[in-house]
Amino acid sequence: MNYEETRGLVRGLNDRYPDIGLIVVREQRTDLEDWVDDLPLHAVLSPHAADGTTQELLDRLSNWLISNGRADAEDFEVEPEPEVDDVISGLINTEPISDSESVEDSERTSEESVEEAPEEIEWEFPPLEEGVPSEAIAVVAPKGGQGKTTIAVNLATGLAEVAPNSVVLIDADLQFGDITAVLNLRPERTIVDAVADAAQDELVLKTALVHHPDGFFVVASAVSPELGDQVQASSLAQLIERLREFFRYVVVDTTPGLSEHTLVAIEHVTDAVFVSNMSVASLRAMRTEFQLLTTLGLMPSNRHIVLNQVDKMSGLTVKDAEAVIGAPIDVAVPKSSAVLLASNRGIPLIHDDVRDPAARAVRSVVMRIAPEAFPKRTKIQRRRRSHGTE
Ligand SMILES: Nc1ncnc2c1ncn2[C@@H]1O[C@H](COP(=O)(O)OP(=O)(O)OP(=O)(O)O)[C@@H](O)[C@H]1O
Ligand SMILES: [Mg+2]
Incomplete structure (x- = not known):
């Protein structure tokens, strides 16, 4: 009709x-x-x-x-x-x-209830609510393979429940970014297009984004490490600032360590989520990273520490990890096979297996940025459980 x-x-x-x-x-x-x-x-x-x-x-x-x-x-x-x-x-x-x-x-x-949009649909940047500041969140780790991409993808997914289509996830792991693989997206354009001069035009910038059916946009990483190398740190900074004009939340996934690009990303965000697993080497590196960022005056106003892949078999407790880092852990995410399963299925964990303990912990990372992301979901789950429909 x-x-x-x-x-x-x-x-x-x-x-x-x-x-x-x-x-x-x-x-x-x-x-x-x-x-x-x-x-x-x-x-x-x-x-x-x-x-x-x-x-x-x-x-x-x-x-x-x-x-x-x-x-x-x-x-x-x-x-x-x-x-x-x-x-x-x-x-x-x-x-x-x-x-x-x-x-x-x-x-x-x-x-x-926004669901997958057919390909031909043109997306508008939804206008930012007046008086509501845009927030940018960088997900960083001193070492590789700690869970940055897992946290970044699920953060964008959870924030999109609060601000549908007003969330953008930048894959700033310029050489080996894998967000499109984890989300099963096939982008036609990448960060190289998003930082090109032509993208000063809002329409061109728009076409450099890929829409995910869960209500957020992705700036894909370059298709090859050589092309990724062409993206200057200053261009990444401009891209973050520009996207903050249009989006309520800008989430940035980064390369391991404190490369020039990662430092620039940290400089242009309101929040940083630091991720480490339970290895002493990685925890020590995080302590050093904090010291360095503090010395440089670059520690973002809001710092969130996530201990990932928490496992009793590691020989360390969360308290031990806190002692090594020299700071309290904000969220402990347990090791769970559901993480790899979700990633191989191309579905964000928090939507793939909502009751998995790692998914619940990751959701509480989302809640630290947007507290309203929680009650709605739990209400639904509680109600469903009480009716035995799950
Ligand atoms: N809580 C967890 N439980 C089990 N496996 C996990 C957990 N978190 C992450 N993983 C797995 O660990 C691997 C690395 O995770 P991820 O890609 O998110 O890390 P990363 O920090 O982005 O890595 P890179 O430095 O290579 O970009 C992936 O295979 C992921 O599925
Ligand atoms: Mg990664």
């Missing part, structure tokens, strides 16, 4: 049955916001949405109705894997929903 037909039907339904929940199934287009603003909808769902996403959306609506006192939890006690008809009849048993509340909710849930 076109807009006019949809408006007629939605308004008619809303007038006759003011307590009905309305979800429009429609592709994400640039005029989506107009639809959401103009119509008394609860949500817009992509026709490509997976069953899990659809169920999640219904769960969120149910939770919203329950938390607003419009329905009781029993209204939604449906069998595992409920038929859509069952859920809709549950939603009908609610108090009338006023126009203003409907619109407010429709904005929220429609953003959360």
Whole structure:
């Protein structure tokens, strides 16, 4: 149905049955916001949405109705894997929903339900909310293979739940960046295009980004180490600053150690996430890195220390690790086979295996940047578990 037909039907339904929940199934287009603003909808769902996403959306609506006192939890006690008809009849048993509340909710849930966009869709940079500063987060480690890319990818994924399509992930591991492999993306353009003179033009910059179906953009690393070498540190700095004009969150994955590029990235961010595994060598290197950054006056205002691949078999405890680094650990991420599995499947861990202990720990890294990333998810999970549908 076109807009006019949809408006007629939605308004008619809303007038006759003011307590009905309305979800429009429609592709994400640039005029989506107009639809959401103009119509008394609860949500817009992509026709490509997976069953899990659809169920999640219904769960969120149910939770919203329950938390607003419009329905009781029993209204939604449906069998595992409920038929859509069952859920809709549950939603009908609610108090009338006023126009203003409907619109407010429709904005929220429609953003959360954004699914994979068909290739031909042109993405707009969503305007930054006035007064909300852009935040940039660099993920760094003194040594290689500690889990920077894992943390960076999941950070972008989690932040995109809070600010859909207002998150960009830069693969600044210029020679051997592997974000596109970890996310199973096939970019046509890379960071080389994003820092080219032509990218001063907003449209050109836009085409240098790859969209991920979980609602964030990626600046891919160069296709070869030689091409990656062409990217100057100053160009990386400009790119971070430029993307901060358009995006609420800019996440930067880096090369191991303190190369010129990594130092520049650290200089242009608000937060740095430092990652180390449980090896004494790596922990010592992190201590040295902190000392150096402090001496240079480059320590970002917000520092987060992540101890990754935490494993009892390492012979060290978290306390031991803290003693070596000389600073408290903010988040300890356990070693888990789910990390490699998710990466081989090309799916961000926090969406691939939400209950895995490493995924939960990684989500708490997201929460340090955006505390609102947590309650929604746990609510859904708790609710699902209580109904035994997972
Ligand atoms: N908590 C974890 N449990 C188990 N495996 C993990 C964990 N974190 C990361 N890994 C695995 O360790 C390897 C290195 O992780 P990752 O690529 O994220 O590190 P990196 O710091 O980006 O490495 P590089 O320096 O090469 O860029 C990957 O195979 C990843 O799947
Ligand atoms: Mg990496």
